[in-house]
Amino acid sequence: MPRQMSQNAAKAELLATPMQNAGSIDFEIIELLFFAYRDFVSDPDQILVKSGFGRAHHRVVHFVNREPGMTVADLLETLQITKQSLARVLKQLIDSGYIRQVAGPEDRRQRKLYPTQAGRDLALALAEPQSRRIERAFEGASEATRASVKRFLRGMQTEK
Amino acid sequence: MPRQMSQNAAKAELLATPMQNAGSIDFEIIELLFFAYRDFVSDPDQILVKSGFGRAHHRVVHFVNREPGMTVADLLETLQITKQSLARVLKQLIDSGYIRQVAGPEDRRQRKLYPTQAGRDLALALAEPQSRRIERAFEGASEATRASVKRFLRGMQTEK
C-alpha cells in the first residue's frame, strides 16, 4: 500500500499535539505578555492617528517630558534606535511645536530637548488611558502586589 | 526691551520640570512595561534574523504550535491583523516547511494549520530564551507572586 504509506509519512511530520509544558517553559505567560502589551499600546495608538503621529512619536514625547533637557544622544541611548530613525520623528515633533531644542549651555554642540506646553499636554493625554488600564489591572491589588509586578518588570530588562 | 521680552516669552513656553505624579499617573510602570517588552522580544528577534524571519513569523509559528489545527480565521482573530498582513508571513512559513495546511475535514474551505517537526523546534527555540528571561525576573518569587503577575497581565488585556 504505497499510497497509504505516503499518506502516513506525510501525516507523521505534522504535529497535532498542542505545545505545552515543554521543558518547563511557561507558554501562558509568554502569551500574556504579548496580549497585555498589544492592548497597552493600542490606547495611545488610537489617539496618535488623529494627529498623524505614530508610536515612535509617543516614545519621544514621553521621554522628553520625563526628562526635560535631555540631549539627542540621551534619547538615542534610552530608545536604543539609530539617529536616522529618530531624525524624522523628532523633526516632526519640533515642526509641530511639541518639542523645542536649545543649544547646550556648556557644550554648544548638544541639542537639549524640552517639551512645550502642547508637548506636555500630549504626553499626558497619551499616558492617561494607559494609566487607567494599569489601574484596572491592579484593581483590588495590595501595595505589595504592585511592588512585585514592578520588580518582575524590572527583572525582565536586560542589564546593561 | 522688546528683545529681552521675546526671549522670555520663548523660554516661558518651554517646560523644564520633569513630568511625574501628574494626576496620579504612574509613569514609572508605563516605562517599565516599555523596557520589559522591548527586551523580552529582543531574544527571539536575534534568532529570527538568522532565518530571515521576523516577529510576525514568530507569532504565527507560536500560536500554530500552541493550537495545532487552528484555521486561518482563528489565527487572524488571535493576532488581530488582516489576512493580507498574514498572507506573506504564513506563505513563507509554509514554503520553508515550518507549517502545513490541511483542508478542513468538515468544511473543506477551511485551511487547518499544523506545525511540522521543524516548526515545533523553531517555536521551542524561540520560547526558550524568553522563558529564561521570565524565570530570571521571577527569581526568588513565590507562587503567589507569579499568580499576581499573571493576574495583572490578564487585567491589562482588553475584554472582548
Added chain:
DNA sequence: AAAATTACGTCAATAGCGCTGACATATTTT
C-alpha cells in the same frame, strides 16, 4: 595652532509589518 574627536543633521536605499481596496475561487448555506 593643527588635528582628531564628538554631537548632530541629512541623503539615499532597504526591510519588516501593518493597512485599504479590489477581485478571484472554491465551498457551503439558504
Added chain:
DNA sequence: AAAATATGTCAGCGCTATTGACGTAATTTT
C-alpha cells in the same frame, strides 16, 4: 440557483526601523 463564507492574491501605501555615507559646527587632544 443565489447568497454567503473561507481563503488567496494583486497593487499600492504608511510607519518605523536599519546601514552606509557625508557634512558641519564645536570641543578636545596633540
